[in-house]
Amino acid sequence: MTSPAPEVPWWIDAVVYQVYPRSFADSDGDGVGDLRGVASRLDHLERLGVDVIWLSPVYRSPHDDNGYDISDYRAIDPSFGTLEDFDVLLADVHARGMRLVMDLVVNHTSDEHPWFVESRSSTDNPKRDWYWWRPARDGIAPGEPGAEPTNWGSFFSGSAWQLDERTGEYYLHLFSRKQPDLNWEHPEVRRAVHEMMRWWLDRGVDGFRMDVINFISKDVGADGSLTDGIVVDGALYGDGRPSYVCGPRIHEFLHEMHREVVAGRPDRILTVGEMPEVTVEDAILFTDPERHEVDMVFQFEHVGLDHGAAKWDVHPLRLTDLKASFGRWQAGLASVGWNSLYWDNHDQPRIVSRFGDDGEYRERSATMLATVLHLHRGTPYVYQGEELGMTNAHFERIDQYRDIESVNFYAEALEHGLGLPAALLEALRAVSRDNARTPVQWDASANAGFTTGTPWIEVNPNYTEINAAAQQEDPGSVFHHYRRLIELRHTEPVVSLGDFTMLLAEDDAVYAFLRRWDGIELLVLGNFTSQVRPVDVPDAHRWAEAELLLGNAGDPTPVPGGRIPALRPWESRIYRRAVPQVVDG
Numbered sequence: 406m407t408s409p410a411p412e413v414p415w416w417i418d419a420v421v422y423q424v425y426p427r428s429f430a431d432s433d434g435d436g437v438g439d440l441r442g443v444a445s446r447l448d449h450l451e452r453l454g455v456d457v458i459w460l461s462p463v464y465r466s467p468h469d470d471n472g473y474d475i476s477d478y479r480a481i482d483p484s485f486g487t488l489e490d491f492d493v494l495l496a497d498v499h500a501r502g503m504r505l506v507m508d509l510v511v512n513h514t515s516d517e518h519p520w521f522v523e524s525r526s527s528t529d530n531p532k533r534d535w536y537w538w539r540p541a542r543d544g545i546a547p548g549e550p551g552a553e554p555t556n557w558g559s560f561f562s563g564s565a566w567q568l569d570e571r572t573g574e575y576y577l578h579l580f581s582r583k584q585p586d587l588n589w590e591h592p593e594v595r596r597a598v599h600e601m602m603r604w605w606l607d608r609g610v611d612g613f614r615m616d617v618i619n620f621i622s623k624d625v626g627a628d629g630s631l632t633d634g635i636v637v638d639g640a641l642y643g644d645g646r647p648s649y650v651c652g653p654r655i656h657e658f659l660h661e662m663h664r665e666v667v668a669g670r671p672d673r674i675l676t677v678g679e680m681p682e683v684t685v686e687d688a689i690l691f692t693d694p695e696r697h698e699v700d701m702v703f704q705f706e707h708v709g710l711d712h713g714a715a716k717w718d719v720h721p722l723r724l725t726d727l728k729a730s731f732g733r734w735q736a737g738l739a740s741v742g743w744n745s746l747y748w749d750n751h752d753q754p755r756i757v758s759r760f761g762d763d764g765e766y767r768e769r770s771a772t773m774l775a776t777v778l779h780l781h782r783g784t785p786y787v788y789q790g791e792e793l794g795m796t797n798a799h800f801e802r803i804d805q806y807r808d809i810e811s812v813n814f815y816a817e818a819l820e821h822g823l824g825l826p827a828a829l830l831e832a833l834r835a836v837s838r839d840n841a842r843t844p845v846q847w848d849a850s851a852n853a854g855f856t857t858g859t860p861w862i863e864v865n866p867n868y869t870e871i872n873a874a875a876q877q878e879d880p881g882s883v884f885h886h887y888r889r890l891i892e893l894r895h896t897e898p899v900v901s902l903g904d905f906t907m908l909l910a911e912d913d914a915v916y917a918f919l920r921r922w923d924g925i926e927l928l929v930l931g932n933f934t935s936q937v938r939p940v941d942v943p944d945a946h947r948w949a950e951a952e953l954l955l956g957n958a959g960d961p962t963p964v965p966g967g968r969i970p971a972l973r974p975w976e977s978r979i980y981r982r983a984v985p986q987v988v989d990g
C-alpha cells in the first residue's frame with residue numbers, strides 16, 4: 406500500500422516577515438522597540454501583503470545577546486511589554502489573516518535562567534547535568550591557561566568554556582558566557598522544552614523558528630568526553646564544529662520534538678530550523694516530510710560566499726559562486742524537502758550594501774535582488790527594512806556598535822595584534838550584525854519615527870530620504886516592488902510550485918533562470934552590475950515576444966531580430982509565456 410500524497414501545506418505560497426522587536430517600533434519612548442510598537446505598525450505589514458510574522462525573541466532576558474539569552478521562556482521581557490500585550494498582538498495578527506511564529510532558542514539558556522542557577526549551585530544538584538559541566542583538563546589547575554576541557558572557541562570570541570569558581574568546574578557556552586549550552590542528552594531537558602513549546606502553541610502561536618537547532622546534539626564519547634578541534638594557522642582556538650554541527654542524535658531529537666509537540670495538532674504549524682553549516686544532503690533529510698523533522702531550514706552557504714577563512718575577511722562576491730550555490734540547493738530540494746530563501750536577517754549585513762549598490766543604484770539594485778530571490782522555489786523571508794532598501798549602518802567608531810559579537814571581536818583582535826583599528830573597523834562596517842539592527846525608518850520625523858526617546862542604537866541618518874512613509878506614496882518605490890513580488894507569489898502558482906532551471910551559469914554579471922508549471926513558463930533576469938549587459942539565454946526569440954510581468958526599470962526599448970533587450974544597470978525582469986503542454990499517449 407502506498408501512503409497518501411501529503412497535503413500541500415499552507416506555507417507553500419507564503420512570505421514571512423521577520424520582526425526584530427528591539428529595532429522595530431518603540432511605543433513608550435524608552436528607546437527600545439516593544440510589542441505595542443509592533444502592534445501599531447501592523448498596517449504596514451498588511452499592506453506589504455506578508456502572510457507570517459516571525460518575531461525574534463521577546464522572552465525575559467538580561468539582553469547580553471539582545472534576547473537570544475532567555476531567562477524565562479514563559480514571560481515577556483518588561484522592556485517589550487507583558488503577556489497581555491502579546492495576546493493582544495497575536496489576536497490582531499490573526500484578525501488580519503496573518504500568522505505569528507516565535508523564535509525558539511533552546512541550544513542554550515541565559516545563565517540567569519533558574520535551570521542554570523540551580524545547575525551551577527553544586528555538583529550534586531539534580532539539574533547539574535542539564536548543562537555541560539566538565540573538570541579542568543588533566544594535570545592543569547582550573548583557571549590556568551589551557552585548563553579548559555576542550556580547545557574550542559566561542560562564536561563571540563574567547564574560549565567556549567567558562568570556569569565557575571563555586572564548584573571549580575567549567576561550563577560550555579558556544580555563544581556568550583551568559584549563554585550556557587543545554588545538555589540535550591538529558592531526557593528531562595528535552596521534556597521541559599517540549600512542554601514549553603506546547604504552552605506557546607496552546608496560546609495560539611503558529612510555529613517556531615529554531616535558533617541554531619542543528620547544534621543541540623554534541624558528539625560526546627561514552628565516557629562523557631568531548632574532543633579538541635583542529636587549530637588552523639593564525640587561529641586562537643580549536644574548531645569545535647565537527648563535535649556539534651549536526652551531531653549524532655540531531656535527527657532523533659528533531660523527530661522526537663515533532664512527535665511530542667507538532668504531530669496531531671489541529672492546525673498545521675510552521676517549523677524552520679536555523680542551521681549554520683548545514684549541507685544540501687543534511688537539509689534533504691531534515692525537510693523530507695516523510696521524516697517528520699522540520700518544514701525547512703535556514704542554510705548559510707550563500708551568505709558565506711563573500712567571506713574568507715573568517716567572516717571578518719570580506720571579499721567581493723563572484724556571481725558565478727552565488728549561482729552555483731543556489732543552483733545546487735534548488736536542485737537538491739527539488740523533489741524532496743523545501744528551501745527557505747533569504748538575503749537579510751538580524752545577523753547579516755544589509756543586502757543592498759552587500760551584493761547591490763547602496764549609492765546611485767540603491768533602489769534599482771534592491772529591487773533586482775528582491776526579484777531574483779523571491780522568484781526562486783522556496784519560502785521567502787523579508788527582514789524588517791529590507792522592503793525599504795535600508796542600507797548598512799556605515800558606523801565610523803567602535804562606540805557606535807552594540808552587538809556583543811562585534812564588540813568582542815574588535816577587543817580580542819586588538820589585544821592579540823590581529824589587525825589595526827582602521828582595518829578592524831572596516832571589517833565591522835562590512836559585516837557587523839549591527840548593520841541590520843539600526844531602527845526601522847518609518848518617516849522623516851526625528852529618529853525616523855522609531856522612538857520619541859533616545860534610540861538604543863543610532864538611527865541611520867539616511868532616514869530622511871529612505872523611509873516607509875515616503876515609499877508608500879511612491880508606486881515606483883522598493884516597498885511597492887516587494888509588495889508586487891509577494892502578490893505575484895499569491896496569484897501565479899508557477900512562482901510557488903514551478904520547477905527551477907538555472908541558466909547562464911558562467912555569466913559573471915547576469916543572473917537568469919526559468920520556472921515552469923502547468924503550461925506557464927517564467928524567465929527571470931537580474932543584472933548584478935552597473936553596466937549595460939546583454940542577455941544570451943537559449944531560445945531568446947521565444948522570449949522577445951513574451952509578456953513582461955514585472956520589471957524594475959520601466960519597459961525596455963524593443964530590439965529587432967528576436968533578441969531580448971540588454972539589461973540596464975541593476976535591472977531585473979520577469980517574463981511570462983504559455984508553453985505547449987506535452988500530452989501523454
Ligand code: TEU
Pocket residue numbers: 470473474510560580616617679681716751752810838
Ligand atoms: O545565530 C547563529 C549563528 O551561528 C550566526 O549567524 C551568529 O549570528 C554569528 O554571527 C556567527 O558569526 C543565532 C541567532 O540568529 C543570533 O542572533 C544569536 O546571537 C545566536 O544564534 C545565539 O543565539
